[in-house]
Amino acid sequence: IYRDEYYNxxxxxxxxxxxxxxxxxxxxxxGTVPLSFQGEYTLFSNLARPGMGEDYM
Known part of the structure; x- marks a missing residue:
């Protein structure tokens, strides 16, 4: 698991x-799987990028 926010x-x-x-x-x-990270809960979830719509979440 790599979080750029942690290292930089x-x-x-x-x-x-x-x-x-x-x-x-x-x-x-x-390969690499991008995820959303919520540190206050130590929660990883699907990363919805702009333009993907709500069906992706």
Whole structure:
């Protein structure tokens, strides 16, 4: 799990976001999954980007 906000507090361009990096998976794909992060609850959820509509959430 990578949160730019944690490592670059003063220069982050992605506050409230995190990336889950899947580097190895036996029978599936690998890659990076962007998520929304709510620190006060330690909660990760789907990241709805502008233009995706409410059906995505």
């Amino acid at each position: 507090k003063e220069t982050t361009t992605r506050p409230g976001e995190a990336d889950v990096i899947v580097a190895k998976q036996r029978n599936g794909s690998t």
